[in-house]
Amino acid sequence: MSSAPEGRFRSSSVPLITPGPRRTTLRTGDGVRIEAVYEPCTADAGAAAETSFDSTAIVVAHGFTGSVDRPAVRRAAGVFAQHAAVVTFSFRGHGGSGGRSTVGDREVLDLAAAVEWARALGHRRIVTIGFSMGGSVVLRHGALFTGRSTAGAEAGGIAEREGHIEAHADAVVAVSAPARWYYRGTAPMRRLHWVVTRPVGRLVGRYGFCTRIDRNDWNPVPLPPVEAAGLIAPAPLLIVHGDQDPYFPLDHPRMLADAAGDGAELWLERGMGHAENAADESLLTRIGDWAVAR
Incomplete structure (x- = not known):
């Protein structure tokens, strides 16, 4: 296993494949501190301990x-932990993480740090599962960070870093993800754009939703999710979307699936709304089953 630069996982003293939950602070490639939690698989603790170095982490x-x-x-982490070990984290500008949210742009580095941590803990197979904004991030991460190189490169965006652990995903799941940027076709998305782009809106985001939002526009505009979806193969891709999603109508998941071609599965869920809040235990269980089977 490659060694990580000193301080790469600052505040983490977790030995490889620890038996219990651990909370730590990760450092991203651009120096932002990210809070993260590791939970071991709860399915069969004895068997998991024996095969942990080959096991999957979500x-x-x-x-x-x-x-x-x-x-x-x-709740999602608890269901997924019945299938595999789970790493959860807060994106920059959210929760106890540092920095400011770039609403899906630099967040790909946050995900890369979490994937690196999972591999540092000894997990050889990683499945990324993203919801809404997180769905767009796992798509871009899957396109930019591949098993063929240790880091992806995006024009004006992500610089390759030397000496870090592999940050690629072996399978990708995008739930309630947008296909294209700047979509304003629904009332919830128009409200979200107001929160992100207006000074008063960012104050609402900070004090109403505990989300600190960067005031700068994207420069350059990151790779659109629909283009990223076509670059993920040969890694398996699952696209999940509710037919009652108030943010993104069904043309979004269909565009993603069309772009990915034979490399993707598309699940259109009857009666489902948006993202992790709308994903019930049955759906999360099916996603967990897919994650460990692919």
Whole structure:
């Protein structure tokens, strides 16, 4: 296993494959501190301990205004932990993490740090599962960080870093993800754009939703999710979307699936709303089953 630069996982004293939950602070490639939690698989503790170095870990990427301690994230982690070890974390600007939210741009570095940590703990197979904004992040991460190189490169965006542990995902799940940027076709998305782009809106985000939002526009605009979806293969990709999603209508998941072609599965869930808050235990269980089977 590659060695990480000193301080890469600052505040972490977790030995490889520890038996119980651990909370730590990670350092991203651009120096932002990210809070993260590791939970071992709860399915069969004895068997998991014997095969842990070959086991799967699921890394969960929450939606905008979420955090590692939000009830919906903890509920999802609890269900996924019945299938595999789980790493949850708060994106920059959310919860106890540092920095400011760039609403899906630099967050790909946060996910990369969480994936690196899971590999540092000894897990050889990583599945990333993202919800809403987190769904767009896992798509871009899957396209930019591949098993063919230790880091992806995006024009003006992500610089390759030397000496770090592999940050790629072996399978990707995007739940309630947008296909394209700047979408304003629904009332919830128009409200979200107001929160992100207006000074008063950012104050509402900070004090109403505990989310600190960067005031700067994207420069350059990151790779769109629909383009990223076509670059993830040969890693398996699962796209999950509710037919009652108030944020993104069904043309979004269909565009993602079309872009990915034969490399993706598409689940359109009847009666489901948006993201982790709308994902019930049955759906989370099916996603967990898919994650460990692929």
